[in-house]
Amino acid sequence: MMQSSSYPKFAVVGHPNKGKSSIVSSMAYDDSIQIGDTPGTTQVNRGFPLKVDGEIIYELFDTPGFQRARRILSWLKEQEPVSADKRGDLVKKFIVENREHPKFKDEIELLEPIVNGAGIIYVVDASKPYGVEYETEMEILRWTGQPSMAILNLIGDEDYRDQWKRALGHYFRLVRTFNPIEATFRDHMELLESMAQLKEEWTKPIQKAIGILETLHQQKIEHSVDTIVSSMQKSLSYIYVAKIKGDSATKLEEKTAKLEYQKQIVKYEREHKQEIEKIWNHRSIDKAEDALLLDDIGLFSKESASIFGLSQKELIITGASAGALGGLGIDLAFGGGTLFLASLIGGAVGGVGAMVGFDNIYDVKVLGQSFGKRELTVGPMKNLNFPYILLGRALYHASVMAKRSHAQRDFVNLGDENSYTGQVIDSDMRKKLERVHVKLRARNVPKDESIKEYRDTVLKGLLGLLG
Amino acid sequence: MQTKNSNLSIKTYLDFSQLLELYRGDHEQNRSFALKREKLLQNPLKLLLDWSNLNQFRLTEELNSKSYLSYLSRLSSIFGLLFFIIGFFVGLGLLSYSGEAPVNIIYYLLIVMVVPLLSMTLSLLSMLTHGGVADFFNHLFPLHWIEKLFSTLPFAKRVDSLDSPLSAELSKWIFIERIQLLSLLFSFGLLISLLLMVVVKDIAFGWSTTLQLSPEVFQSILASIGILWEGVLPSAIPSLELVEISQHFRLGRRVDPQMIQNADKLGAWWKFLAMTTIVYAICFRFILWLISKYGVKRQLERDFLALEGVQGILREFNTSFISTKAPKQEIHLEIVEDSIEQVSDNMYKSYNTIFGWNFLKDEIVLANDAKEIRGLAIFAVGGSSSFSEDESKAENAKESVLLFVKSWEPPTMDFIDFLEILIENREVHEVQLYPLGTVGRYYDSDAKDIAIWRRKIQGLKSKKVWVIDDAE
Incomplete structure (x- = not known):
């Protein structure tokens, strides 16, 4: 057990209940570690190696x-001076001689990684006053x-850092x-940088670990954005299709179809959040968190729309801008020969559409199919605010x-409305998003470049x- | 990055799609798989196919590809045979010669050249366009409607009910490919009927049109048609003389005497007709079939990479697997709740001995003053004192003992060892444990800190020790 490895190791040690496991949990990105206010929650030492494709970069205990x-x-002082x-050898000797001693179980678990070459990260609670009893541990x-x-x-809440710093300065670099x-995340990186200074040989591996973790963080952001965009695409273009027997759908068939449609949208949101x-x-x-309510008075009420979605005024502006942009394309195709009438008309149509569409939910259609069968379809979502509510929540x-x-x-209370800053989606971003929303509502496949622009906007x- | 792979087929595509519904692996497994095939990282398609092959065993249910391909091959076989037979009989019909009037080669040319060229143009337009436009061109093919009718048959219905992941674009290419194959079989039928008729009958070919077309002009048109094989087989291009003697007018009851005189020469047309069939209806169609096959393959490759979940797997192939997990299982602390609560608020004004665990003596005196209590003997224990010193103090304690502790510092086993000496000391009747808060908070303690002390003392199961709880 007492062999040393080439990668840096750090043992997080200290008095019971001072947040050692919290520090490891936070540094190892692991929320499964048992943290409790009962002393002795941690009973054995556990290594948390940062592994990249199987190669250990550093290990936290x-x-x-x-x-x-x-x-x-x-015991140590009783030994021959x-x-x-x-002195390190004496600590090793203590472990070897007392391994089976039931009274020193915790200390052996604590000291073992250290005598095996781990650096020491001594944790104290600086919101409580310094006490002389800590000196034994530090010694x-x-x-x-x-x-x-x-x-x-x-x-x-209290702060005794100055007192602690004066005492700890005698024992720690x-x-x-x-x-x-x-x-x-930045705090983590700064702590790692401090850990890198503990030993010259550890500087490079820890710098490498910082680079890896920064890349991982960026990858997680990108992956999250991809997940959100994919879920938005699925939800906005989703159509529920049900076969019906008669020429028109009965009230029950329509209600059931709407319910199935809503269930699927809620499922998409749940899956993407997972x-x-x-x-x-x-x-x-x-x-x-507040459930995604897809009934007429829930998600689509003007009141709830103001939390994550846009106000009617914002929607009209967004709709008008998107319409005008479409018109501008036509104008440019004619080299401005249309006197930019197309932009004007497009803007007006988009604005009116948004005004009318605010209260629309989704189309329920009965479509004729070949050979006399009929289908009842629900969706895609027509409500103009829906994408913004969904995106805001995501x-x-x-x-x-x-x-x-x-x-x-x-x-975690995700229903805390005050925590959400709607300002992250400004008018310029809304225009870009709306271009894709329009396509998806119309069941058209947006072009790759539109999706890329959409993705970039979501990332922004x-x-x-994230700040 | 290479995206070409010769092993990609509709079957592999469908199997892969079905597998993705069921299993996508996790980052660790996928990255480990990719690292073992590092050379293939530049060829994601090949890597994905290998991954799919490796995980095929997970597909225990009936494969969608089996149903779909069996439907497709049945459809192609039935229609293939049908088109071949139709081609053959159309050929027989076109070449049927009663002896009264010659076979008009213009009819034949319409079927083996003009119609195929039109159909090939439609195919090309469908290939070059997408979405609704391509759909429109496909709707112009009678095959589209025949297949639609066919899809109402029971076995076709079953396939239709499968949640097929074939995209509209891929379905378009598969349809175009099938059109080319069936047209090819139709043309083969036609060619065979031509060769058969030529062998078993003496057919008098002629040409007849209402248009005022001189033999010279007609011959030049035919020569243009035959320009592709002129160098290889010049005899398969009708001469001006043949064109002149083959012209037929329907006026009059009988065949032109000149035609009858040259009856042995009229049969020479067959070579031209055969070559027109081979080149225009077969070779051109064959080329288009190859193009459509390539189109299917290219679309398959695109759709393969666009299947839901593929980008995630590729990302996992290409990004390092970073783990911070502990390999060792956590041993959970079992908290045993005891029923007897050793809590009291009955403090005395005076104690025989007052201990301060991890306090300095001055701090104990200060706390006594604040709490208005007195002690006959006051000792600082824990902290910098040695365990043996504390042991002797505990052994000498008597009657009522007050033990101050820092409420925010949880009880360590060192403390418990000390407390157990007090418990075992028969001279001590009662130990009151008083968790104090910080001086800054006028010794007030947090309820959660006191709770820790209460639980610990409860766990000792001693009736001698009581926790003074004056938490806020």
Whole structure:
């Protein structure tokens, strides 16, 4: 067990209940790690290697907290005095001799990765005052002779960082503040940069890890955008088809068809959100959000539209702009010979269409089919606000997932309207989005370049929310 | 990036599509698969086909491709045979010679050259256009309507009900390919009937038109038609003399005497007619069939890469699999809830011994003052004291003991060891454990911190130890 590997290793250690597991959870992007306010939640050390195609770049160890630090220090001091360079061997000796000792189970789990070459990340809660009892733990860690740094975790509201810094400065080369619950991706990278300074040989691998994680972060954003765009395409162009027996659909057939249509749209949204949560590795998330209501008074009411969708005024402007853009194409094709009448007409038609279309939901049609059969179709969604509501919800959800620390275990309220900043989709972006929405509503396949433009706009929106 | 692959067929496409409905692998598996075939990373199509082959075993239900291809081959066989027979009989009809009037080659040329050229033009237009426009051209083919009728047959219905992933564009190409193949079979039937009739009958060919076409002009038209084989087979181009003697006028009851005199020469037309059939109805059609086959293949490649889920798999092939997961399983802490709560708010004014766990002596005195309590003996334990020092203090304690602890610091096993000495000390009647908050908060504690202490003391199952709970 006591062999060392070439990649950097870090053991996150400290007093019980000071947020060690939260830090590991946040740094390893793993929300499955048990975090509790009961001391002793972590009972064995667990390595969290950052692996790229099977190659380990660095490894982070979550460890149990110190339980009987004074007894270990006493044991170490009782041994025959050795020079400072040999003290690490004494710690190893302690592990070997006490491996089966039930009273030192936690300490052995804690010290094992360190004697195997891991750097020390000592975590304290700087929202509580410094106490002399910590010195025993820090002294033991100093005996190991491994490179070390301290992290000030602010769990509570008070701030005793200055007091802690003065004390920790005697034992650790680096002291950094890091709150795993609120840490952003940038904070993670900065912490890694600090960890890279602990040992000269670790600088390159950690720099490599930073590069990898930055690429991974970017990939996750791109993947999220692709998922949102694909889901938008599916939802906006979806048509539910049901075969009917008579010449026209009965009320029941129409109601059932509408219900099936709504179910599918809700399913598409649920599936894409699950995919987004999977991308950001939030698999154990406990969340509540307003359901996507697809009835006449839910999603399509002017009141609810104001949360994620656009106001009627914004829709009229968007519709008019999209119409005018279409007209402009015709004008340009005629070299302006149409005196830009087409743009004018297009704008007017688009604007009126938006005005009328605000309250429209979706077409319910009965279509004749060959050989006398008839079909009842519902969709695609005609409501002009629908795409913006759907996109708004998708972007908000994706941004929450992207920003949420894996150390957080609290309930996510996605129905919090105040958290959504509708301003991320400005009028210029709306025009670009509307071009594709128009195509999808008409069941036309948008051109690749339109989809690319749409994707870029969604990406811009998401980046806007991510800040 | 290469996107060509010779192994791609409708079957592989349909199987792959069915597999994607069922299984897409995960990033780790897909990346590992791609890394083992690093050379193929530049050829996503080949890589996907290999991936599909490797995972075919997952398709345990009946393959959609089996039903679809069986339908397609049945359709092609029935129509193929039908078109061949129709071609053969159309040939017989065109070449039927009663002996009263010669066979008009213009009819024959219409069927083997003009109609195929028109149909090939329509095919080309359909190939070059997309969506509704291409659909319009396809609707002009009678085959389209025949197949529509055919699709109402029971076995065809079953195939129709399959959720076929064939795109409109791919269906268009498959239809065009089928048109070329069937037309080719029709032309073969026609050619065979021509050769058969030539062998078994002496056919007098002639030409007749209402248009005022001189033999010279007609011959030049025929020579233009035959320009493609002029160099190879000049005898298959009718001479001016043959054209002149073959002209037939319907006026009069009998065949022109000049024609009868040259009856042995009139049969020479067959070579020209055979070559026209071979070149225009067969070779041209064959070329178009090859083009349409290529079109099907190209469209298959495009659709293959556009299938839902493919881009995700390709992304997983090409992006490194980054993992931060722990290989070792977490051992979950089991929290045993005990029924007896050792909580009290009955504090004394005076204690025999007051301990401060991890407090300095001055801090204990300050806390006593704040809480208006007194102690006969006051000791700082934990912190920088050694365990043996604390042990002796605990062993010497008597009667009522107050033990201050920092409420925000959870109980460690070191503390529990100390507490157990107090519990085992028979001189000690009661231990009151008082979790204090920070001085900054006037010793007030958080309820959640107190709860931790309460749970821990509860777990000790000692009736001697009580937790003083004055949390906010």
